[in-house]
Amino acid sequence: MAGHFKQKSKAKQDIPTASLPDIIFMLLIFFMVTTVLRETTVQVRTILPKAEALTKIDQKRLVTYLWIGPKKLPDNAIGETGVQIDDALVEDLSSVRSIMYRKLVEQPKLIVSLRVDGTSEMGILMDVQQELREAGTLRVNFSTKRDVVL
Amino acid sequence: MPVIKKKERVEPFIPTASMADIAFLLLIFFLVTTTIDVDTGIGMVLPPKLEEDVIPPPIKERNVLKILVNEQGQVLLEDLPSAVGLVRDQVKKHVLNNGVDPRYAEATDKALVSIKTARETPYDAYIQVLDEVWMAYFEMWDSEARQLGYANYRDYVAVVGQDNPIREKIKAAISIAEPDAA
Structure with a gap:
């Protein structure tokens, strides 16, 4: 028995690491493809309310965002309510239509x-x-966070 | 000349040991910046723009459950002060009444829920009420699905799809009131 074990221990023990970068790169590419970097800076503060009756939006490409909230001012102050679409504040509400x-x-x-x-x-x-x-x-979605109900 | 000979002997070799580290660094960056969480919210469909010469169809008073939310976030349910937590039961009673109680709707498919707010009402209060109304519908759909032998409405949707008999029977008829009617 002992001899048998000795024979086995002669086997090469190191794990080949040559393919490690390939595996990591695969993961990397996956995350690169799925990442959506925030392309807009939100200029209004939006603390979303919480709700239970939620639906998910799976198709992100159908969604366009519209922010409503108090404008962010320097020194963490907040100003009057503003409306933002994409990356600019909407000064005149009637331009929302166009x-x-x-x-x-x-x-x-x-x-x-x-x-x-x-x-x-x-x-x-x-x-x-x-x-x-x-x-x-006409399709709108009131964005809310999940209310955790125990 | 011997110097050149020495150089030639050096084997061209790029160390690849750090390759994995570089890849890891990039990987961790994208891991951190990725947001996989989907957007959640309360989906609604706004009523289409009213044509000027078209008069909206008349609706019987008793088929509409009127909910009013005032500036302080207080709830008025059918002209009676109420709490947000009571909205859910009232909506269910209203929709499933089927003409029994004269204060509530005649039939399930005629039942409407109307939510009105003042211009100064905080959005939080509005969402709370809207959420309660939606939860009432969700719970009604759940019990319908359970009667058909499914664990809940979500399982039922997974089998039957979004356009299904339950949705046909109990339509989520929530009206977000016209501002000029206030």
Whole structure:
């Protein structure tokens, strides 16, 4: 028996590491492909409310975001409520209509994800909703975080 | 001349041991920056723009469950002050009434829920009420699915699909009121 074991121990013990970089590169490429770097800086504060009745949006390419919340000012201060689409604040609410209409022409199944700060007032959201109706972008999603219910 | 000869003897060799480290570094960067979590939220479909000469179809008063949320986030349910937590039960009673109680809807497919808010209502309060109404529908769908022998509505959807008889029977008819009607 002892001799048998000795024979086995003569076998080469090191694991070939030559393919290690290849494995790592495979993983790397996977994450590179799936990564979406945040392309916009949000200029308004949006602390999303929590809810239970959630639906998921699986198709990210259908989604366009619209932020409503108090504007971020230097020194962590917050200003009056602003509306942001893509990477710019919308000064005149009536321009929401034309922006959204143009997006709808490009993507007929457009979903507008409304990321609204919890402290914002409904008035501005109502105005935005009316603009969305004018544009014909009727599918909206009130973005909320998952409320953990035990 | 002997110097050159010495150089030639050196084998050209690139160390590949650190290759894995470099790849790891990149990998960790992308691992950290990747967001795989999907967006969650409450999906709604806004009513289409009203044509000017078209009068909306008349709706019987009793088929509409009116919910009002005021500036302080207080809830008025059918003209009675109520708590947010009671909305869910009231919606279920309203939708599943089938003409029994004269205060609630005539039939399930005619039942409507209308949520109205003031312009100064905080968004938080609105989402809380909207969530309760949606949860009422989710729970009704769940119990329907259970009667058909599924564990819950999600399992049922996985088999039957999004357009299914349960959704046909209990439509989530939530009206987000017109602002000028307020």
